[in-house]
Amino acid sequence: MRRYVDLSPSQRCIMTPGPVEVDPRVLRAMSFPILGQFDPEFTCIMNETMEMLRELFSTDNRWAYPIDGTSRSGIEAAMVSLIAPGDRVLIPIYGRFGHLLHEIAERCGAEVFVIEKTWGSVFEPNEVIAAIERFTPDVVAIVHGETSTGRIQPLAEIGQACREMDVLLIVDAVATIGGVPVExxxxxxxxxxxxxxxxxxxxxxxxxxTYNDRAEAKLLSRKQVERGLRTGQEYAESTKLSFIRSNYFDLSMLQDYWSSTRLNHHTEMTSMLYALREGLRLTLEEGFEARFARHILHEKALLAGLTAMGLKLYGDPDCKLTVVTCVLIPEGVDGESVRSMLLNRFGIEIASSFGPLKGLIWRIGTMGFSCRENNILRLLGAFEAVLIRHGLSLPCGYGVQAALDVYEANEYKRNQFPMV
Amino acid sequence: MRRYVDLSPSQRCIMTPGPVEVDPRVLRAMSFPILGQFDPEFTCIMNETMEMLRELFSTDNRWAYPIDGTSRSGIEAAMVSLIAPGDRVLIPIYGRFGHLLHEIAERCGAEVFVIEKTWGSVFEPNEVIAAIERFTPDVVAIVHGETSTGRIQPLAEIGQACREMDVLLIVDAVATIGGVPVExxxxxxxxxxxxxxxxxxxxxxxxxxTYNDRAEAKLLSRKQVERGLRTGQEYAESTKLSFIRSNYFDLSMLQDYWSSTRLNHHTEMTSMLYALREGLRLTLEEGFEARFARHILHEKALLAGLTAMGLKLYGDPDCKLTVVTCVLIPEGVDGESVRSMLLNRFGIEIASSFGPLKGLIWRIGTMGFSCRENNILRLLGAFEAVLIRHGLSLPCGYGVQAALDVYEANEYKRNQFPMV
Known part of the structure; x- marks a missing residue:
């Protein structure tokens, strides 16, 4: 039998659009001994987490809890529970993750209508509203922040239109929550x-x-149908009906597990819940205003540095997502070779992109715990060195100096933030 | 805004059939800083984990990897990927988790056939084989170890029969893997x-x-159909076809993510993967033979103690699952009150049960890191005290003494095990 050595991952500076570095206090939370899932201490932690999630989502919704899986598990849970086979679903697509919504809606058995916007821009609210009027969907599903293109889609007018036309609106805020306002x-x-x-x-x-009463009403109507699935005969009849196709992602069952009835479903992920609770606690402790301002400040410093180095940004600046910066790869430069050198020599990770943008842009994330002054300065210095090493002639030292200028001009403001 | 205090979970002795206590080395692994999901160091950890999983499952299968969710996510992933709508599926049920397989198979759109055995016993292999001959299913799904009743179903003859009759056999080994042989x-x-x-x-x-080539062939046939889903027309035609209804649980996509092509799917759960790798490393280090023997020894001590206290066990002893012991609640005793006192005064958790067994039995787990001498002795002592406090007249001290007798008689063997 082969012997496996102890884990010993390297220390990385992670400047991608996720996953990003984790606050040591969150890492520590995962190392606490576990509690049983129905231990009153544990259910108390579950309830506290729901309270904090309501604050995070700026909502009074009763239901706000985690799905036990990666981000796309939450998207699939919402969609498979809220989209019945045959439902009309409109997906406005302006990047890769819109295509994911399309893919999931199809697998839910929906009749899907798609409108597409050139990557690098977003929709005018009126374009989406016109499509809603044209296709009369039951559900609209849309991405709030597209990490593939670094753009953010304004949602307020679309939300109001959906409410007026009685359409359910599902929003993928995976990339934005905790970094920019999600109301x-x-x-x-x-x-x-x-x-x-x-x-x-x-x-x-x-x-x-999180989801509101309108969404819950749809869940519960589908739950009633599903309950009838007991005998072969009932089953044969019910295949035409709109029962929820997944057990694991059935929100009508999950909300019973997260309610005071605690109806047993899965075994809650103890250590991940500890991490979520601690991460939410730190987010609320920093405060939304300070947190969003911090993300804006470090983006500003990064942009100043990149521009001073002579690099060009990708996409429409009017809809740029604060927390993701897309940089055009200069002609003649091998983007993947630059990324490898940054990682292997400097321990810094930045991202490439997908589909039509593969090989054309780098993507730099300034998210959460990774979004801090020393990381920005470290990245700019290393980036310059690596680009020079790749044959680019750059004005030496300008990038870091420009970022320092931003930080010094904002010294008073910065001191109001936690020292990160 | 409400202030939330720091996490501070109590130290528990967890003697349930899961979740159980976690080795501090596994908890520590989760506190390491994270790596990016395509960082070569991380993909190396992914590959190592696959290797270890092959050993764990005693298989040469190419595919052995984790699904990112709780145990039932793995069950749903296997079933939704391997059961096409309209497939004939046979589920032999002998406890609660057989009903879960039934429920999931129905949601997959299968035509489900069920055979049931009285709770507390398991099937004779011939009973299952006769049902396969009668119902000619495409797939059989069965539970290996039922934690709800504490029974284990022999599988070798059923496996051979399925292979001969070209039926796919899906096995829920959630409760047995790492505690008793799974071949x-x-x-x-x-x-x-x-x-x-x-x-x-x-x-x-x-x-x-894990799954073999036979299972993979079925996945890939469904994958080809799914690829055609591009236009509304193709979609309308394909609803009759057998595309996989879930994106998150589509094993044909997940195996691309876990292969050297690393086709992006979800963002792998970094810290959970660290925990899995470390837990597997400790399991392989202990060795299967020693590990299974350890579970048998502590079960023996527990049974000796419970019997000496005059308690009666539930279920057919011939098919008792080593790692779960079901105890009949003595008449006139409030089972939930006993559990609460054990937890609140002694910090020890044992489990109640489900459905027809609710209020009739307690379930005691002797699993993994929780399965050690000091836990067994602690539980027996506390259990006696709590039962006396609940008005039962017990022969004082006998339970712990009987367990000590077992340990002393096995001293030589025990010293071959790690000191747990």
């Missing part, structure tokens, strides 16, 4: 899915979601 | 799902699975 109630979003491994800086493994 | 290849099991939070003593959050 569930104010924007009238019916179901919202967040991610842990991005702006919340918790390891991948849970997907916080 | 994937020798027993001819086509797909096996393990659990982390039981005999492997890793926190809930991943579901290791």
């Amino acid at each position: 569930t109630d104010e924007w009238m979003l019916d179901a919202v899915i967040g991610g842990t491994q991005k702006c919340l800086s918790i390891p991948s493994g849970m997907a916080p979601i | 994937t290849d020798e027993w001819m099991l086509d797909a096996v799902i393990g659990g982390t939070q039981k005999c492997l003593s890793i926190p809930s959050g991943m579901a290791p699975i």
